[in-house]
Amino acid sequence: xxxxxxxxxxxxxxxxxxxxxxxxxxxxxxxxxxxxxxxxxxxxxxxxxxxxxxxxxxxxxxxxxxxxxxxxxxxxxxxxxxxxxxxxxxxxxxxxxxxxxxxxxxxxxxxxxxxxxxxxxxx
Amino acid sequence: xxxxxxxxxxxxxxxxxxxxxxxxxxxxxxxxxxxxxxxxxxxxxxxxxxxxxxxxxxxxxxxxxxxxxxxxxxxxxxxxxxxxxxxxxxxxxxxxxxxxxxxxxxxxxxxxxxxxxxxxxxxxxxxxxxxxxxxxxxxxxxxxxxxxxxxxxxxxxxxxxxxxxxxxxxxxxxxxxxxxxxxxxxxxxxxxxxxxxxxxxxxxxxxxxxxxxxxxxxxxxxxxxxxxxxxxxxxxxxxxxxxxxxxxxxxxxxxxxxxxxxxxxxxxxxxxxxxxxxxxxxxxxxxxxxxxxxxxxxxxxxxxxxxxxxxxxxxxxxxxxxxxxxxxxxxxxxxxxxxxxxxxxxxxxxxxxxxxxxxxxxxxxxxxxxxxxxxxxxxxxxxxxxxxxxxxxxxxxxxxxxxxxxxxxxxxxxxxxxxxxxxxxxxxxxxxxxxxxxxxxxxxxxxxxxxxxxxxxxxxxxxxxxxxxxxxxxxxxxxxxxxxxxxxxxxxxxxxxxxxxxxxxxxxxxxx
Numbered sequence: 001x002x003x004x005x006x007x008x009x010x011x012x013x014x015x016x017x018x019x020x021x022x023x024x025x026x027x028x029x030x031x032x033x034x035x036x037x038x039x040x041x042x043x044x045x046x047x048x049x050x051x052x053x054x055x056x057x058x059x060x061x062x063x064x065x066x067x068x069x070x071x072x073x074x075x076x077x078x079x080x081x082x083x084x085x086x087x088x089x090x091x092x093x094x095x096x097x098x099x100x101x102x103x104x105x106x107x108x109x110x111x112x113x114x115x116x117x118x119x120x121x122x123x
Numbered sequence: 124x125x126x127x128x129x130x131x132x133x134x135x136x137x138x139x140x141x142x143x144x145x146x147x148x149x150x151x152x153x154x155x156x157x158x159x160x161x162x163x164x165x166x167x168x169x170x171x172x173x174x175x176x177x178x179x180x181x182x183x184x185x186x187x188x189x190x191x192x193x194x195x196x197x198x199x200x201x202x203x204x205x206x207x208x209x210x211x212x213x214x215x216x217x218x219x220x221x222x223x224x225x226x227x228x229x230x231x232x233x234x235x236x237x238x239x240x241x242x243x244x245x246x247x248x249x250x251x252x253x254x255x256x257x258x259x260x261x262x263x264x265x266x267x268x269x270x271x272x273x274x275x276x277x278x279x280x281x282x283x284x285x286x287x288x289x290x291x292x293x294x295x296x297x298x299x300x301x302x303x304x305x306x307x308x309x310x311x312x313x314x315x316x317x318x319x320x321x322x323x324x325x326x327x328x329x330x331x332x333x334x335x336x337x338x339x340x341x342x343x344x345x346x347x348x349x350x351x352x353x354x355x356x357x358x359x360x361x362x363x364x365x366x367x368x369x370x371x372x373x374x375x376x377x378x379x380x381x382x383x384x385x386x387x388x389x390x391x392x393x394x395x396x397x398x399x400x401x402x403x404x405x406x407x408x409x410x411x412x413x414x415x416x417x418x419x420x421x422x423x424x425x426x427x428x429x430x431x432x433x434x435x436x437x438x439x440x441x442x443x444x445x446x447x448x449x450x451x452x453x454x455x456x457x458x459x460x461x462x463x464x465x466x467x468x469x470x471x472x473x474x475x476x477x478x479x480x481x482x483x484x485x486x487x488x489x490x491x492x493x494x495x496x497x498x499x500x501x502x503x504x505x506x507x508x509x510x511x512x513x514x515x516x517x518x519x520x521x522x523x524x525x526x527x528x529x530x531x532x533x534x535x536x537x538x539x540x541x542x543x544x545x546x547x548x549x550x551x552x553x554x555x556x557x558x559x560x561x562x563x564x565x566x567x568x569x570x571x572x573x574x575x576x577x578x579x580x581x582x583x584x585x586x587x588x589x590x591x592x593x594x595x596x597x598x599x600x601x602x603x604x605x606x607x608x609x610x611x612x613x614x615x616x617x618x619x620x621x622x623x624x625x626x627x628x629x630x631x632x633x634x635x
Contacts, residue, residue: 012147014430018154021163056143085146088197089204089250106150107186111157 003029004122005048009039009065010083011057015106019052022115034058036065043075050121053100055084055091066098079121083114142193144441145398148434149189152405153182155427155434164423171417178408178431181401185438188398191323195306198327203334205248207362212252212277212284212355213243219257220275227264232271234260243277245284245355246362247335252355255331256286258324259351263290266313282361283337283354291348300343304329312345336362398442405435444600451607458611460500462635465563466492468503469529472510476518485521488528496531499561499632505608506632510563512605513628517567521625525568535559539631542617548577549617552610556633560614564629571622580618581606605630 004027010016011034020030031046033039036057043051051069055062062082070076079101084091087105095103101121104114156179158164160172167175220236227234245252263273267290274289295303295310302308309322332339336356343349356362409432411417413425420428447456473489480487499506510529517527536554539562543551553560572580581602609616609630620626 012151015151015154018158021158022161085143085150087142087146088193093206105146107146107153108190111154112161114154 003027004050005029005031005046006050006052006118007031007033007039007043007046007048008052009033009036009057009062010052010054011035012054018111019114019118022111023118036060036062036068039065040068040072040075043069043078044072047075048078050118051078051080052083052118053080055082055086055095063094063098066095066100070099081118081121141445142189145189145438146186148437148441149182149185152431152434152438153179153186155431156182159424159427164427165421167424168418171412171420174408174411174417178405181405181408185398185401188321188401191321191327195323195327198330203251203330205251205331205334207246207248207335207359209244209358210247210249210252211244212247212256212286215249215253216243216256216275216277216286219253219260223260223264227267227273230264230267230271231269232264232267232273234264234273234275237274237276241279243279243284244357246358247337247355248331251331252335255328255353258328259288259353262324263288263292263349266290267292279357282357284357286353286355287350288353289348289350294345294347294349295341295343296345303341304339334366336365338365398438402435402439402442406432406439409435444604447604448600451604456607456611458502458505458608460502460612462498463501463503463506464498465496465506465531465561468507469510469531469563472507472514473529475511476514479518480527483518483521484524485518486526487518488526490529490531492531497533497558497561498635500635501612501632505612509605509608509630510565512601513565513630516601516628517565517569517626520569521567522569525625527568528564528566530564530566532562532564533559533634534562534631539615546617546619548580548619549615551615551617551631553613553615553631553633556613558634560631560633562629562631564627566625566627568625571624571626572618572620573622577618577620581616 006023006028008016008019008030010032013032013034016032020032023030031042031048033042034057036059039051039053053062053066057065062084066080066082069078069080080099081102081104082095082100083104083106085106087103087108092103102117104117106114109117156175159167159175160179217236220234224234260273260275264271267273272291274287276287278285278287293310293312296312299308299310303310304325306326307322308325329339332353332355338354339352341349341351356365409428412420412428413432469489473487476487479485514527514529521527536556536559539551539560540554542549606616609632613633614631616628616630618626618628
C-alpha cells in the first residue's frame with residue numbers, strides 16, 4: 001500500500017521532528033517545509049493528503065500561506081490543520097474562516113492527541 | 124511599507140506576544156516529556172518515570188495557568204466578545220462528563236448526569252459555554268472528597284435553560300462566599316486540599332455568562348458541598364434583555380478604565396509570580412534525571428532532557444523578565460544603592476559564564492582591580508543583574524573562538540556629558556555626581572547590530588516588529604529592564620556597534 005503523505009509547515013525543526021517520530025513510518029511519509037513559500041511549492045509537487053501549518057513562520061505568516069493555498073486550484077482541496085501557539089479567539093476564528101479544518105494550540109495538547117487529531121482528518 | 128500588511132494579520136499586542144512566548148517552550152517541554160514517557164527513546168526506570176511524571180504535572184498546571192491568565196487578560200482588555208447561536212447544550216454536557224469520568228473514577232467519585240426530558244437548547248456562544256461547563260465540572264472533581272458524588276442536570280424554566288452542577292465536596296466557607304467571583308479568589312479550605320490554582324475560573328465564567336445574558340450563582344455549605352446554577356437564555360430576546368439590565372447597572376467610565384489598567388498590572392505580577400513555582404519544580408526534576416541518580420539515560424533520552432531543560436530555563440527567564448517589567452510599571456522595583464565594590468560582583472557573574480564560554484571556546488577578559496578603584500553607589504543584586512544581562516548577551520551573540528572583554532574606567536561628569544552627540548546611542552542624563560563615575564563596559568567580537576536596529580534596542584519588546592518571528596532565546600525585555608535599572612541608579616547606558624565587528628555596551632554608576 002502506498003504511504004500517506006503529510007506535509008508539516010513549521011520552522012521549529014525540533015517540534016516537527018517530534019511529530020514525525022510519532023507517526024508510523026510504515027504508513028506515513030512526512031515532509032517538512034520551513035517556510036510558507038517552501039510549503040506551498042512542496043504541496044504543489046507532493047500533493048499530500050494533509051497539511052499541518054504553523055502560523056508564525058519566517059517571512060510570510062501561516063494565515064497568508066493558507067489564503068494562498070486556498071486560491072490555488074491544484075491544492076485548495078487538501079485539508080489543512082493549523083498547529084500554532086497563537087490561540088486567541090480572533091485567531092482561531094480567522095483560521096477557521098480561511099478554511100482550516102482544525103486549529104490546535106500546541107501547548108494545550110499532548111503529542112498523542114495531536115497525532116489523533118491528524119489521523120482523524122485522514123479517515 | 125511592506126511590513127504594515129503583515130502586522131495586520133497577526134496582532135502585535137502584549138497578550139499575543141506573551142502567549143506565544145510562554146506557550147512555545149511549554150509545548151516543546153510537553154511533547155518531549157510525552158516522547159520520553161512513550162519509551163520511544165528507550166526504556167525508563169520506575170524512578171525516572173516518577174520524576175518525569177511530576178515534571179509533566181507541573182507542565183500541565185503551567186498550561187492551565189497561562190491559558191487562564193491570557194483569557195482573563197483578554198476579557199479585561201476587550202470585554203467579552205461572543206458569537207451566540209441556538210446551541211444544544213445536552214450533547215456538550217454529555218461529552219464533557221464522558222471526558223471527566225476516568226479522572227473522576229481515579230479520585231473515587233461518581234458523576235451522575237440526570238437525563239433531561241424536554242429540550243436542552245439555549246442561545247449562547249458554543250465555544251465559550253463549553254469552556255465554562257468544562258471548568259465547572261473540572262472544579263467539582265478537583266475539590267471532591269473520597270467517594271464523592273457529582274450530580275449534573277439540565278432543565279428549562281421560563282426563559283432559561285438551567286444547568287446545575289452539584290457536588291458534596293469541601294464547600295465554601297460562608298464568610299468567603301461574597302468574594303467567590305472576584306479575581307484570584309481561592310477559598311481557604313480549597314488551598315489546603317489543592318495547592319495549585321490561580322482562582323480565575325469562576326471569575327472568567329461569571330463574565331462570560333453575564334455577557335451571554337444569563338445568570339450565574341451558587342449555594343454552598345462548608346463541609347457539605349456546593350451547587351452551581353448556570354442560567355442560559357433560551358433565545359436572543361431574553362439574552363438582549365438581560366444584557367441591557369447588566370449594562371445599566373455598571374456604566375463604563377474613563378475612571379473605570381484607568382482603574383482597570385492599574386489592576387491589570389497587579390494582575391500580571393500575581394500570575395507571573397504563580398508561574399515560578401511549577402518552573403522551579405520542573406527544574407529540579409530535570410536535574411535529577413540529568414544527574415543519573417534515577418538511572419542512566421540513553422543518548423536520545425538525554426537529548427530530550429536537555430531540550431526540556433533549555434525550554435524550562437527559557438521560561439524562567441521570561442517569567443522573571445515579565446515580573447520585573449510589571450514591577451517597573453508599578454514603580455515597585457526595589458533599588459537600594461549602597462557603597463559597593465565592583466570586584467566581587469564582576470568576578471562572580473563572570474564565573475557563572477565560564478562553562479558556556481569554554482563550550483564556545485570564548486576568551487573572557489576581566490579588568491584588573493586595584494586598591495585605587497573607588498566604590499560605586501549601587502544595589503548589589505541589581506548591579507549584578509545588569510552585568511549578567513550584558514555578559515549573557517555578549518556570550519550568546521559572539522561566535523566561537525571570539526573574545527569578550529570587561530573594562531572599567533573612571534570618568535568625570537563633564538567627560539560623560541561630552542559623550543552625548545559623540546556617540547549616537549548615548550543620551551547622558553546623569554552627570555551631577557561630584558566624585559565622578561565609573562563606566563563599566565562589556566565588549567564582544569560578535570555579530571554587531573545594524574544601524575537600523577540600534578535605535579530601538581532599548582525599547583520594550585512589544586514595540587519591536589520581529590519579536591514574534593525571532594527564534595533566538597530570550598525575551599527582548601532584557602535590555603529594556605537593564606536600562607531602567609541603570610537609570611534608577613542615576614546612571615546611563617549606551618553602546619557602540621559595528622555590523623560584523625562586534626559591540627561594546629557601557630553603563631555609568633556614580634562613585635560613592
